[in-house]
Amino acid sequence: MRFKTPTSTVLYSIEETIKAYRKLSQQNITQVVPDITLDQTLILMMIKENDKTQTEIADLIFKDYASMTRIVKLMERKGFLLKLVDNQDKRKVKLEITEKGKKVIKKLKPTVKKNRETALHEISEEEQRQLFNVLKRITKNCQ
Template sequence: MEKLDSIIFYNIDKAIRAYRNYAQRQLKINGFTITIDQWLIIKAILENPEITQNEIGNLVFKDNASVTRIIELLVKSEYVIRTVHSTDRRKTNLEVTALGIKIIKDVQKIVEQNRAIALDGISKEELQIMNNALLKISENTINSKK
């Protein structure tokens, strides 16, 4: 019987969880109250100005209820403004505020340090191979007809 640490998907999940926990601790240690998920959603809005909440959820791998909760916190923290869409009242427009842009810029240095620490000792070639393999796994499972 195979051991957990020999299962590639277990190791992928373990690495992701370890990195997210580390990254969140580093934000807290450096005096930031923003969460990794909040940071991701602000980035998603900045990079995709007309993005819907459903699209945000797909982009950051969160369900609609989680995205709604996080956006509520971002609005309360004044990082994001939510307004009713001009032609479709069922939709909302999300806009990152100056304060939201500032927090993204302030956190960026820590994000880069976190990545450097996590990737220490891994060559560019190893990263490329790993990235290609992960993309292939995604392709295989997203496009699977079975």
């Protein structure tokens, strides 16, 4: 069998797609809140949903812990959240959203929703299920 050119595999469509989606998302987010990134937005939303530590949130959004530390530092600097030491276990960091952060979430929720709808326009539930299924299997193959 001939060697396929790097971009002729479906794996590169995956890259292409996620880049296109991230670009769209960032552009729309910037129009509503100019000084926040897509990743920061997702982190804010994840904090709100749970009461997890920094590391647990990192796992949820597939971030390396080192990246997470740095993203959180920037978010703290921008006043979106506060880092608090967990009193039960002083190694752990709890993240608390500031008022500014809450306002940002409120403003961006519709944007995030719209981005997803835009991306998944006319992709049926069944197709999404299949996509999810195949992606999960590929992920497992890689682990």
